[in-house]
Amino acid sequence: MQSNIPWTRLPMSFEPARLHEDLARIPEEVWTEHFNQNDYQGRWSSVSLRSLSGRSNDISAPGAEADAFRETPLMEQCPYLQAVVRTFEFPLRAVRLLRLQAGSRVREHIDADLGLAGGELRIHVPMATNDQLEFVVANRQLKLREGEAWYVDFSQPHRIHNGGETDRVHLVIDGQVNDWALALLERSAKEIVTETCEPRGIAEFRAFRERVYEDAELQSNLEPILHTPELLQAVVDAGQARGYNFGLDEVESVYRENRREWKARVVPL
Amino acid sequence: MNLEGWLPADVVVRAGGRRIAWTLRGREPLRESSFEQTLQDQMAKPFHQLFRRETSLEAMAAWVENHPPAPLRGIVFHTAHCGSRALARFLANNGKNRVAAQPTPLDSLLRLGLPNLPRSTQVVWLRAMAGALGQPQAAERASFLLLHPWHIHSIDLFREAFPETPWIFLYDEPVAWLQSILRNPPMWTIPSLLPPEELRLELCDWLPQRPEIYPARALTAMYRASLDAVRTHSQGLLINRGVDNGAAHSRVARHFGLEAKDVLPSQGREASHTNLLAGDSRLRDVANEYLQGLYEELEALRR
Numbered sequence: 001m002q003s004n005i006p007w008t009r010l011p012m013s014f015e016p017a018r019l020h021e022d023l024a025r026i027p028e029e030v031w032t033e034h035f036n037q038n039d040y041q042g043r044w045s046s047v048s049l050r051s052l053s054g055r056s057n058d059i060s061a062p063g064a065e066a067d068a069f070r071e072t073p074l075m076e077q078c079p080y081l082q083a084v085v086r087t088f089e090f091p092l093r094a095v096r097l098l099r100l101q102a103g104s105r106v107r108e109h110i111d112a113d114l115g116l117a118g119g120e121l122r123i124h125v126p127m128a129t130n131d132q133l134e135f136v137v138a139n140r141q142l143k144l145r146e147g148e149a150w151y152v153d154f155s156q157p158h159r160i161h162n163g164g165e166t167d168r169v170h171l172v173i174d175g176q177v178n179d180w181a182l183a184l185l186e187r188s189a190k191e192i193v194t195e196t197c198e199p200r201g202i203a204e205f206r207a208f209r210e211r212v213y214e215d216a217e218l219q220s221n222l223e224p225i226l227h228t229p230e231l232l233q234a235v236v237d238a239g240q241a242r243g244y245n246f247g248l249d250e251v252e253s254v255y256r257e258n259r260r261e262w263k264a265r266v267v268p269l
Numbered sequence: 270m271n272l273e274g275w276l277p278a279d280v281v282v283r284a285g286g287r288r289i290a291w292t293l294r295g296r297e298p299l300r301e302s303s304f305e306q307t308l309q310d311q312m313a314k315p316f317h318q319l320f321r322r323e324t325s326l327e328a329m330a331a332w333v334e335n336h337p338p339a340p341l342r343g344i345v346f347h348t349a350h351c352g353s354r355a356l357a358r359f360l361a362n363n364g365k366n367r368v369a370a371q372p373t374p375l376d377s378l379l380r381l382g383l384p385n386l387p388r389s390t391q392v393v394w395l396r397a398m399a400g401a402l403g404q405p406q407a408a409e410r411a412s413f414l415l416l417h418p419w420h421i422h423s424i425d426l427f428r429e430a431f432p433e434t435p436w437i438f439l440y441d442e443p444v445a446w447l448q449s450i451l452r453n454p455p456m457w458t459i460p461s462l463l464p465p466e467e468l469r470l471e472l473c474d475w476l477p478q479r480p481e482i483y484p485a486r487a488l489t490a491m492y493r494a495s496l497d498a499v500r501t502h503s504q505g506l507l508i509n510r511g512v513d514n515g516a517a518h519s520r521v522a523r524h525f526g527l528e529a530k531d532v533l534p535s536q537g538r539e540a541s542h543t544n545l546l547a548g549d550s551r552l553r554d555v556a557n558e559y560l561q562g563l564y565e566e567l568e569a570l571r572r
Contacts, residue, residue, distance in 0.1 A: 213322050214271055219293060228315040235319065251319065258318045265279065267305055267373055268456040268463035269417075 005116075007137060007152040008189040010123070014084050016146040019127040022078035023097070023169060030074070031099060032057045042104025042162075049075040049085065049171075050095035059096055063113060063120065066091030066176045084125060085173060087149075090181040093120075093174040097127070100160055100168045108136075108159035108253050115155045116177055121185075124150045125171040130164030139253055140196040144170075151185055157256065159249055201250035208235075208244040228255070272332045275322060277401050278308055280377035287382045289329050289374070289401075291322040298407045300361035302354040304372040326382065330397035338403030338412055339367050341431055343525035345415040346424060346498075347439035348491050349457075350449040352510040352517065356439060357415045359518045360525075363532055367409040369402040376417045380467065388429070395430045413525070418457065419467045421491050424498045435504040435524055438495040440567065442511045443488060443560035447552045450484045458484045469494070481552060485559045492563040499570055507571035 031045040046059035054070035069092065075082055085095055100106065114122055126144045135142050138156040152158070162168045175181065212218050218238060225231040232251045239246055276294040280287055292311045301307045311317045324332075343360075347353040357370035369375070378398050383391045403412035420427070421438065428436075440446075450458065457463040460475045460483070469490040476482045499505045506524045508517050522532050556564075 209320060212320055219320075222320075223293065223314065223316045225316065226314060231315045231319070255315065255319045258321060261281075262312055262318060262321075265373075266462055268459075269303075269305055269371060269373075 005151065005153060005185055005189045006156060007142060007150065007194060008185060009192050009194050010149040010151060010184060010188050011192065012087055012149050014125060014147045014149070015080075016127075018080040019084075019125075019147060019171075022081045023127050025077050026074065026097070030056050032059050034098075035060065038107075039109055040100075040104060040106045043101040044099070044104055044106060045101075046096050046098050047074060048072050048094065048096050049078065049081060050092060052094075061094035061096065061174050063118075064093070066093050069093050081171060084171065088123060088173055088175060088181075090121070090178045091176040093176065094172075095174070096172050098170050098172050100162045102162055102165050102167055105161040105249070106159055108157050108249060108256075110157055111154040115153065116182075116185075119177045121151060121175055121177050121181055122154060123173040123175070124152065125173070126150075126168075127171055128167060128169040130162070130166045130168065132162070132164035133168050134161045134163060134199055134201075136160070136199045136202075136253075139199065139202055139257065141199040142194070142196055151188070157253060159253070161249065199250065201246040202254070204244045204246040205239065205250045205254060208239040208242070208246065211242070211244075270324065270328055270332065272324070272329075272336075272401075274406075276404075277329070277372075277374040277398060278311070278321060279374050280382050281323065282381060283323075286325075288323045288325060289398075291324065292317050293320065293322075294406075296406045298361075298364060298409055299367045299369060299402075300364065302357040302361075302368075302370050304370050308373065326394055326397065329401050330393060333397050333400035333404075336400075336404060338400040339405035339409050340411055341399060341403060341414065341434050342366075342411040342527070343413045343521075344427060344431065344434055344436040345413065345439060345521075346421040346436060346495065347415070347418060348441065348446060348488060349418040349455060350446055350453075351439050351441040353415060353439055356518065356521060359532065360413050360415075360521075360527075364408050365410045366527075366532075367403055367405060367412040368415060369412070370415040371417050372402050372414070374398065375402065375414070376420070379420065379423060380464075383426075388426075391426055392430045395426060399431070411527075418487075418491060419463070421494045421498065422467070422469055424494065424502065428502050435506070435526070436502075437506045437508050437521055437524060438498065439508045439510060439517075440492070440495070441509065443485075443556035443564050444549070444552050445511055446488060447481055447485060447556060448549065451481055451552075454480070454484075458487065481555050485555045489559045489563060492560065492567060496563065496566055496570070507567060509568065509571055512568075512571075 026047055030047050034044040034046055048056050048059055050069050050071050051058040052062060052064060052069055054072055056072040056074045114120055126146050126148060129146055135144060137152055137158040144150055222234060225234055232248060235251050236248055274293060274295045275291040277289050278292040279290040281290050357368050360366050361368040375398050382394060460472055465471055468487040470486055474483055474486045499507060508520060510517060513520060
C-alpha cells in the first residue's frame, strides 16, 4: 500500500444543488465557532452530523473508535448529506460541516495525528465555494469544486484563505482506514489527474526574492534582523512597498519549509 | 545573475536535477576552522533561511569563469583527529589566506552531484565549486581546501582538476588516533550517516560489539589510499602530527609556498600524544592487526 499519497480527487461526484438544499436546512444558531481560535482569523465555524456526544454543536473530532460516535439530529434533517456520507464504506468517526466565512483565513498548520499510517483518513466534499478561495497544501494550490470528493493528507502544512464574497462550506468525513478505503485511494491516485498550481502569493514572493538577490540595499536592510517575526513582517512590508502582493502566510510558509529542509540535512562530521 | 558575496551552502536535489544552494556572506573572509560552523552561524539568522538562493551547476561554473577565485595554493587531505583544525586555523591566521575547512557543499557535490558523470564533467564541476568557495574577500590573496577525511579516496580527481596545486596528507599514529576517535566518535564513523562505500568499507565492517573495528578499517583504507597517492602523484607531502609535532605547520607552509610573512607563527605546539600511547592494549592489538604495517610504510616514505 502506498501511504504517501499527498492528495487525490476521488471518483464519486455529488449534486451541488442538493448539497446547497441541505446546507440551507441548517439553522444559523447551530453553527459553533471553531475551538482553536489561535489558528484562524475571521470566522471559522462548524456543525456536527456525527459526534461523540451525539450533539450537533459538539464539533471536536477526537480519535476514538468509530462505533463510539453517534449521529446528531442534523443527520436526519439532511437526507442528501446522509446519502453522500453512506457512499463511503469505511467506519465513520466525526462527520462535520466546516464553514470559513468570506474574508476569513485558517493559518498554516499541520494535523500530525491525521495520517493513513495511524489508520485515519479525512475526506472533503466541497458544498459551497468560490473562485477566490485559496486552499494551499504543501505550497500547492488545490482547486476543490462543489460536489467533488477529495482525500488530502493533512499531516502536510496547509492553509485556507477565503478571499471571495461568499462562505466556503465543506462536508468533512473522518473515518477509519479499511481495505475499501485503501483500494479507493490507491485507484484514485493512479487514475485521476489532480491539477495544482502555485499559489499567487508564493509566486509574488518568489519574484520579490529574486529582486532581493540582486539588490544590495534591500539585503543590508533585511539581513541584520535577528528576530524572526520582525524579519517576516519587514519582508512583507518591503515587498508591498515595491508592488509585490504577498502576505505573512506565504513568507512564513516558505521560511518554515526552508528551515525544515536545512535541519534535515545529514552532515556526517 | 550576480553572485557577488554569495557562498555555496549545499547541493540540493530537485525535480529538475542537482542545484547549488547559496547563502549571502558579503565581504566576510572565510577563516573559521569549520566551514559547517560558518554555515550554522549564517543559518541562525532568519534572513538566511528565507533567502537561500538556488542556481544550476552551470550558473555556478559560468560565474566562476568570469570571476576568478583566489589561486588555490594547497589541498589538505587528512584522517581527522590529527590536528587538521589547528592547521586550518594556522593557514587562515593572517587574513590573506581563504581557508575552506571541510566545506560541506563540496562534499555534497562529490557524493550527490558527481557520481555517474563523465570524468571531464566531474572535473568541471569540482573546479567550479572550489572556485565558488575561493572567491576572495577583503584581504584574501590565496585559497586553501581542507577536505573531508574520505576525500583521500578521490585524490585522483582532485589531482586532475588541480594538477598544479601542492597537497599534503596529515595523519597520526594509529593507537593515538583510535583512542581519540573512540573518545569522541565523529558522525562519519556511523554507517547510517555516511555510506560505508565512501570510506571504502562495507556494512559488514561495522561490528556493534567492537566499535574500534570500523574506524580502524576506515583508517586502513585511508592509509592505503595515501600511500598509493604519494607514489602516484607529484607535489605531495606526508605529515605525521604526532612526530612532526611543532614542525608540522612550518613544513606545510614551506610545501604550500607560503613565505614567513604570509603566515603567523603557529599558536603553540600541538599536544603530543606520547602520554596516550602507553594506553589501551586492545587498541594496540587492533592497530597491529590492521594498521601498523601501512603506518610504517607511510613513515618510511615521510622521512
